[in-house]
Amino acid sequence: MQISSRFTIAIHILTAIDTFQNEYKVTSDFLANSINVNPVVIRRTMQALKSAELIEVKRGTGGMVISKPMNEITLLDIFQAVEPLENGQLFHFHENPNTACPVGRNIHAGLDDKLFSIQNAMEVQMKNITLQDVVKDTQAAIAKEN
């Protein structure tokens, strides 16, 4: 089961804000057009990013700005802002292993730390990459077009 597109949508939103902030007013409709999803999906993602204090949204007049330097926003910050993981756990563990069975009783003892170490490896790499990195490479690709 793939991780939902909320993560890539959020990154796209932030990249577009930075790229177009001086040329256009970046609204949910503007972003919905670039990303090609429904404006309400954008607004919901905007709210998640706002709750995580990654962006500030201007009510009434519209538009939004990124709250802090892009090299201080990691992909992990973005992931955690928009991707709801139950109990923060990447892997869904089957819920009711049978405690009448020795393996059922003890599988968590044997497996939980391994699952955590895997999730941790993913998160460490997410933390190594900042929004700045994505924006820089995307804008370089745009520049190269011309």
Add this chain to the structure above:
Amino acid sequence: MQISSRFTIAIHILTAIDTFQNEYKVTSDFLANSINVNPVVIRRTMQALKSAELIEVKRGTGGMVISKPMNEITLLDIFQAVEPLENGQLFHFHENPNTACPVGRNIHAGLDDKLFSIQNAMEVQMKNITLQDVVKDTQAAIAKEN
């Protein structure tokens, strides 16, 4: 969005096969009882593990055995056997970024390699852990009960 329980169910199956192979005939019903899911879910997972040549299943008479030494089966082998990722990609990228928008056209150029490096970090750690590790710790926890 969490990764489905197929992964932990598959690990549970393999751990139970090793733990009980000398005491019981390990059938889909037996496993369904320990894992507490429907027997058909077990059989479907068995088929995925069989296709990946991680287990051999005995038709008719019932039961199954692990195909190779447990220290040669990594969690990545198990993950890839049972977890269907579209195009092998962990992250679902929003499908139709607007090519009329510079960011829409170039977001893949800026982001794909980062997403891959994150997935890769996860997979490297999965490859570092073998079924043997899980079985050893689970059986140690069982032994400790007594």
Add this chain to the structure above:
DNA sequence: TATGTTGTAATTTCAATAGTTACAGTGAGA
């Protein structure tokens, strides 16, 4: 051949994502 099991199709249930419609609330500018 009887028995217990696997393999698998078909259907249902459930949960989550995403799309859609609708509209009240907001704030800046005419």
Add this chain to the structure above:
DNA sequence: TCTCACTGTAACTATTGAAATTACAACATA
């Protein structure tokens, strides 16, 4: 102060995928 574009959010629908469930043919051994 009124208008207007936009945000914030509720409500509902559509779609998808996981998992449960029922059912039964295929199979292998005793």
